[in-house]
Amino acid sequence: MRWQADAGMVFTAETGSGHLLAMDGAPDGGGRNLAPRPMETVLAGTGGCTAYDVLLILKRGRHAVSGCEVSLRSERAATDPKVFTRIHMHFVVTGRDLPEAAVARAIELSHEKYCSASIMLAKTAEITTSHEIRPA
Known part of the structure; x- marks a missing residue:
């Protein structure tokens, strides 16, 4: 799991099967609504x-x-x-x-x-x- 600091509260994860998954927080918590919570x-x-x-x-x-x-x-x-x-x-x-x-x-x-x-x-x-x- 890695925080993408330049994107607010976006985190990217590489799953055990080698796929990437992005998640973001709600705008009221610093997120930018760029990905699912x-x-x-x-x-x-x-x-x-x-x-x-x-x-x-x-x-x-x-x-x-x-x-x-x-x-x-x-x-x-x-x-x-x-x-x-x-x-x-x-x-x-x-x-x-x-x-x-x-x-x-x-x-x-x-x-x-x-x-x-x-x-x-x-x-x-x-x-x-x-x-x-x-x-x-």
């Missing part, structure tokens, strides 16, 4: 983690899945540390003849067994999910 990246990473799991589980079950989106809404504590206290994930899974039970089970398995990020966040946040299935 660090906590936004935590939430986005959690969405990516669980969507990845859901897709993988459905594909391994030989279901004809062609898309997966997840929208996250969150609430944080009012005082420091402003941890996430509630997170709701709404999945939209697209495919051909996707069984309701298979989609629901994939989401459940992700949150109970596979998604390290959501399992970690569940230590401070109530995590709820909903989903809809759309035909391909």
